Amino acid sequence: MFASLPSAFAILGDYTADYASFPESASTFAADIDWLYWAITWVCIFFFIPIAGSLFYFTYKYHKPKGAKAESNVAHNTPIELAWSIGPSFFLVGMFVLGAKSYLDHRTVPDGANELGVQAFKWGWTVDYGGGTFHPELHIYVGEPTKLSMRSSDVIHSLYVPAFRAKKDIVPGRYNYMWFKPTVASEMVSEDELADALKETQDLGESWSYDKWQFTPDGYRFFDLYCTEYCGKNHSEMQTVVVVHKTLDDLNAWIKKYSQRDPSQDTPAQYGEKLYARRGCSGCHSVDGSKRVGPSFKESYGNQRPLASGSTDTADENYIRESILYPKAKVVAGYQPVMPSYKGQLSEDDIYSLVEYLKSISDHTPTSKTTEPSAESDTPE
Numbered sequence: 003m004f005a006s007l008p009s010a011f012a013i014l015g016d017y018t019a020d021y022a023s024f025p026e027s028a029s030t031f032a033a034d035i036d037w038l039y040w041a042i043t044w045v046c047i048f049f050f051i052p053i054a055g056s057l058f059y060f061t062y063k064y065h066k067p068k069g070a071k072a073e074s075n076v077a078h079n080t081p082i083e084l085a086w087s088i089g090p091s092f093f094l095v096g097m098f099v100l101g102a103k104s105y106l107d108h109r110t111v112p113d114g115a116n117e118l119g120v121q122a123f124k125w126g127w128t129v130d131y132g133g134g135t136f137h138p139e140l141h142i143y144v145g146e147p148t149k150l151s152m153r154s155s156d157v158i159h160s161l162y163v164p165a166f167r168a169k170k171d172i173v174p175g176r177y178n179y180m181w182f183k184p185t186v187a188s189e190m191v192s193e194d195e196l197a198d199a200l201k202e203t204q205d206l207g208e209s210w211s212y213d214k215w216q217f218t219p220d221g222y223r224f225f226d227l228y229c230t231e232y233c234g235k236n237h238s239e240m241q242t243v244v245v246v247h248k249t250l251d252d253l254n255a256w257i258k259k260y261s262q263r264d265p266s267q268d269t270p271a272q273y274g275e276k277l278y279a280r281r282g283c284s285g286c287h288s289v290d291g292s293k294r295v296g297p298s299f300k301e302s303y304g305n306q307r308p309l310a311s312g313s314t315d316t317a318d319e320n321y322i323r324e325s326i327l328y329p330k331a332k333v334v335a336g337y338q339p340v341m342p343s344y345k346g347q348l349s350e351d352d353i354y355s356l357v358e359y360l361k362s363i364s365d366h367t368p369t370s371k372t373t374e375p376s377a378e379s380d381t382p383e
């Protein structure tokens with residue numbers, strides 16, 4: 003009868019081990035939360051066993067043969083009634099007090115916490131490091147209380163870092179915040195391991211797989227960060243990583259690396275490809291021609307774009323720039339106007355890089371660029 007059980011677990015594969023234990027503890031919240039969780043679980047088990055046990059015992063003890071006449075036998079015992087009402091209420095009040103204390107700890111951000119902006123959108127994350135540097139990965143450093151000031155550009159999301167035991171909803175139309183203090187720094191993999199992974203990824207022509215490698219393209223091990231509020235079709239892919247640096251210097255060096263294009267490393271088109279991944283465009287735009295929330299970039303640059311207004315426009319440099327800064331100005335027919343504006347978030351250099359990238363992957367090059375000048379000067383503010 004239970005022969006099928008092992009195969010049922012085999013489907014879960016590697017995951018059973020993860021589910022059987024808690025994720026690693028990597029913040030100051032973890033010990034308290036785990037203790038409270040187990041305390042409540044044990045209290046429940048402690049009461050469940052005698053209650054369920056006496057249920058079965060009395061069912062057996064007082065059962066009558068089939069056909070016996072049912073009779074009422076109601077008795078009252080005040081001491082027992084009082085004992086089982088007052089006794090458990092101590093446990094319930096205890097759970098409330100400890101739960102409330104833990105909640106307040108999560109709500110009370112310590113003075114001087116390092117503050118980062120986080121934007122959640124369908125389906126990804128953007129962390130604002132200040133000075134025009136944005137990245138989907140969350141980078142912080144060990145021992146430093148970090149406050150996240152969070153906003154959503156569409157629906158309700160929820161940010162959850164299991165290893166930190168920290169979670170908070172992000173509601174559109176308002177800022178929500180959370181904080182944590184990481185206690186465990188992320189290790190780095192060896193240069194060789196990183197070089198092999200980067201090479202293999204490039205050879206396959208794929209984007210970086212965090213799941214497969216379990217470290218970032220910069221070689222850092224990480225903690226998982228998920229969305230835990232069902233937010234639509236690709237909710238399950240709304241994940242990113244948290245890297246806890248050993249020192250502030252190391253963190254700053256990482257931020258600097260992403261703060262602008264390094265001309266010795268990347269051509270504008272190559273940098274544009276990085277921005278495509280980093281700034282969340284990839285969540286809505288494919289590069290292989292498949293339709294996601296938005297049109298594929300394969301057919302953008304240089305093509306005639308049918309607009310929802312009924313007219314058409316050629317997707318030249320200005321059209322693309324406008325689409326990034328003022329997405330609602332010209333909405334492509336057949337799509338919802340859901341793209342967030344990147345005004346103030348991407349520099350002109352960034353936009354130039356993105357345009358170059360779109361050019362490089364387009365299936366079409368315009369034969370003649372005859373867009374009338376008037377079309378270029380009517381950029382709405």
Ligand code: HEC
Nearest residue numbers: 282283286295296297302307322325329332333334337341
């Ligand atoms: C939340 C989903 C979403 C994100 C994120 C997003 N876009 Fe879009 N984008 C859309 C949708 C939907 C359209 C089509 C409707 C419209 O024109 O506004 C679109 C249209 C465009 C167009 C016009 C395409 C064409 O073929 O006519 C360009 C260019 C564009 N996006 C660039 C970008 C860039 C660059 C980024 C990242 C910096 C980005 N988008 C991020 C959803 C998104």
Ligand SMILES: [Cu+2]
Nearest residue numbers: 159229233240
């Ligand atoms: Cu979400």
